[in-house]
Amino acid sequence: MRDLYLGIDTGGTAVKYEVVANDGSAVGGGEVPTDPRDAAATLRALAADAAPLLGGAGLPRLAAVGMACAGIVNPVTGHLGRSPNLPGWENSDLGGAVSAAFGGVPSALANDVNGALYGEFRHGAGRGCRDVVMIALGTGVGGGVIIDGRLLVGSHFGAGEIGHMVLDADGPPCTCGSRGCLEAWAGSTGLLRATRELVAAGGATPALAALVARLGSDLTTRDVAELAGAGDAAAVGVFAAAGRKLGQAVGNLVNVLDPDRVIIGGGVARAGELILAPCRAAASALILATEAQGLPIVPAELGPRAAAVGAASLAREKAQEGA
Amino acid sequence: MRDLYLGIDTGGTAVKYEVVANDGSAVGGGEVPTDPRDAAATLRALAADAAPLLGGAGLPRLAAVGMACAGIVNPVTGHLGRSPNLPGWENSDLGGAVSAAFGGVPSALANDVNGALYGEFRHGAGRGCRDVVMIALGTGVGGGVIIDGRLLVGSHFGAGEIGHMVLDADGPPCTCGSRGCLEAWAGSTGLLRATRELVAAGGATPALAALVARLGSDLTTRDVAELAGAGDAAAVGVFAAAGRKLGQAVGNLVNVLDPDRVIIGGGVARAGELILAPCRAAASALILATEAQGLPIVPAELGPRAAAVGAASLAREKAQEGA
Numbered sequence: 001m002r003d004l005y006l007g008i009d010t011g012g013t014a015v016k017y018e019v020v021a022n023d024g025s026a027v028g029g030g031e032v033p034t035d036p037r038d039a040a041a042t043l044r045a046l047a048a049d050a051a052p053l054l055g056g057a058g059l060p061r062l063a064a065v066g067m068a069c070a071g072i073v074n075p076v077t078g079h080l081g082r083s084p085n086l087p088g089w090e091n092s093d094l095g096g097a098v099s100a101a102f103g104g105v106p107s108a109l110a111n112d113v114n115g116a117l118y119g120e121f122r123h124g125a126g127r128g129c130r131d132v133v134m135i136a137l138g139t140g141v142g143g144g145v146i147i148d149g150r151l152l153v154g155s156h157f158g159a160g161e162i163g164h165m166v167l168d169a170d171g172p173p174c175t176c177g178s179r180g181c182l183e184a185w186a187g188s189t190g191l192l193r194a195t196r197e198l199v200a201a202g203g204a205t206p207a208l209a210a211l212v213a214r215l216g217s218d219l220t221t222r223d224v225a226e227l228a229g230a231g232d233a234a235a236v237g238v239f240a241a242a243g244r245k246l247g248q249a250v251g252n253l254v255n256v257l258d259p260d261r262v263i264i265g266g267g268v269a270r271a272g273e274l275i276l277a278p279c280r281a282a283a284s285a286l287i288l289a290t291e292a293q294g295l296p297i298v299p300a301e302l303g304p305r306a307a308a309v310g311a312a313s314l315a316r317e318k319a320q321e322g323a
Numbered sequence: 324m325r326d327l328y329l330g331i332d333t334g335g336t337a338v339k340y341e342v343v344a345n346d347g348s349a350v351g352g353g354e355v356p357t358d359p360r361d362a363a364a365t366l367r368a369l370a371a372d373a374a375p376l377l378g379g380a381g382l383p384r385l386a387a388v389g390m391a392c393a394g395i396v397n398p399v400t401g402h403l404g405r406s407p408n409l410p411g412w413e414n415s416d417l418g419g420a421v422s423a424a425f426g427g428v429p430s431a432l433a434n435d436v437n438g439a440l441y442g443e444f445r446h447g448a449g450r451g452c453r454d455v456v457m458i459a460l461g462t463g464v465g466g467g468v469i470i471d472g473r474l475l476v477g478s479h480f481g482a483g484e485i486g487h488m489v490l491d492a493d494g495p496p497c498t499c500g501s502r503g504c505l506e507a508w509a510g511s512t513g514l515l516r517a518t519r520e521l522v523a524a525g526g527a528t529p530a531l532a533a534l535v536a537r538l539g540s541d542l543t544t545r546d547v548a549e550l551a552g553a554g555d556a557a558a559v560g561v562f563a564a565a566g567r568k569l570g571q572a573v574g575n576l577v578n579v580l581d582p583d584r585v586i587i588g589g590g591v592a593r594a595g596e597l598i599l600a601p602c603r604a605a606a607s608a609l610i611l612a613t614e615a616q617g618l619p620i621v622p623a624e625l626g627p628r629a630a631a632v633g634a635a636s637l638a639r640e641k642a643q644e645g646a
Binding site for chain 2: 072081082130131143145147152153154155156157158159160161162164165166167168169170176178248251252253255256257258259260285286288289290291292295
């Protein structure tokens with residue numbers, strides 16, 4: 001009986017997977033290393049690793065496979081376009097390769113942030129919503145949008161680049177070449193740059209200055225968040241500044257899209273209310289529709305599992321559509 | 324034979340209408356004054372005015388009615404929520420009132436910018452597209468979004484407020500209470516304020532300074548555009564500055580939504596390439612997806628007829644869905 005679904009989250013170094021049942025409950029999961037030059041080899045290793053959860057070799061219980069993958073993904077054809085971290089995978093029929101590696105079952109593809117958003121939408125912070133915006137604060141800042149229960153992919157499969165919304169054309173430089181993108185403030189690279197600049201300008205507390213001096217290039221947003229959590233005013237201020245810019249982006253998005261929920265995920269969001277409270281205050285001041293002013297701006301719930309869980313959900317729904 | 328569709332564009336002072344045939348071709352149109360305190364009386368006057376185009380009293384050829392209307396519109400129930408310019412119409416079953424005034428035929432409702440966008444989508448600058456963004460540069464700045472051929476209304480019917488995307492939190496004040504909204508630069512009020520400030524600061528040409536002094540509070544963006552069209556560098560610069568900010572908004576929207584076309588309408592857009600060329604240059608510098616970089620950013624085609632034409636299209640499609 002084909003009653004299980006495999007969700008895969010393909011990163012540049014590891015491929016994580018989740019197996020879920022028809023009702024969405026988790027059966028198990030694991031991970032294998034990514035071979036960024038060879039999709040087929042990676043998928044074979046993954047199939048072997050997951051086989052015990054799927055009824056053994058031949059995977060007799062597998063009904064469908066979903067994959068979330070960084071890059072320009074066409075979810076209709078399964079084509080993967082540009083994907084800088086997976087040079088051997090890009091510009092190929094990845095959906096076909098996935099189906100072939102798993103005994104010909106149906107496959108569903110999404111880009112990585114859309115996978116995570118879909119996971120949150122079905123099983124996490126977006127449950128029960130219809131229109132959802134997600135912003136993922138990692139090294140960079142990614143985004144995704146669900147409208148009427150469906151992932152927005154755009155006319156060229158390029159939608160969701162919320163991290164490159166320019167919030168001040170004279171703002172700090174962004175890796176994309178523009179200035180003042182959300183990512184330049186609220187991604188970990190931007191937040192750490194702002195922290196170091198504050199210290200260099202003499203505006204930090206002695207504790208924050210000491211932390212930056214001690215850790216040097218090993219400094220993480222988690223370190224700054226710990227100091228902020230202990231009440232350090234300068235560290236609190238660093239997250240508040242990032243949160244205000246995040247709130248400007250959220251306010252802009254709510255005015256344009258009017259979702260029923262906004263989810264903030266990614267490593268930087270683990271700072272919790274340090275960044276979410278100033279974000280909510282800034283967004284609320286910008287949102288025009290009175291009906292939208294109280295919309296929940298909430299942390300993601302699924303953490304690093306989100307994209308694999310979302311991919312499994314997409315697989316399940318694709319199989320059920322086809323049935 | 325019920326073979327004609329009526330599209331209505333309700334403004335605060337006049338109600339314009341268009342009658343179209345099954346194939347979308349224009350049959351005729353007209354307008355009657357709006358009674359902002361009495362929807363039923365306005366609709367009765369409109370029905371009498373349009374009757375000769377619709378087979379006479381009893382409107383035997385009318386198949387369905389569509390109405391575009393400023394305010395918070397629920398297109399599913401036909402409810403009109405807040406609508407500051409129509410105090411006697413708001414918070415009512417406007418869809419029901421429209422049907423009742425026109426012999427019980429089906430009715431379709433949309434807000435005004437969505438009506439104009441839908442008109443352009445079906446019969447104007449957005450023909451043949453799937454995902455379209457429209458920005459209407461009037462006194463204020465409105466917006467609308469079509470995704471997968473459908474108007475985006477949002478979870479609280481508040482979507483499309485593109486004019487209040489904050490592009491610089493330290494920018495000029497906006498009527499909404501925020502600072503640095505697109506509207507504060509690219510709406511006619513904002514553009515004229517920038518023109519007067521340029522003159523006051525001594526940065527204008529003698530010709531622009533003289534124009535501003537001569538026309539005083541009667542100055543319009545058309546006057547400034549005429550001077551710019553004659554080559555006045557300061558007047559050209561005013562539109563270029565507005566166009567660059569418009570381009571920042573367009574770039575942000577393209578990165579999030581990835582449409583296949585962006586339409587710029589409204590009175591300020593009659594300045595044409597004076598504002599569109601700098602808009603395109605600024606947007607292009609921000610758009611990430613290489614596939615989206617050449618997307619057309621084009622002027623609206625239908626002018627002030629757009630919303631009535633769009634409302635007629637919505638009526639036709641609603642009737643055909645029900646048939």
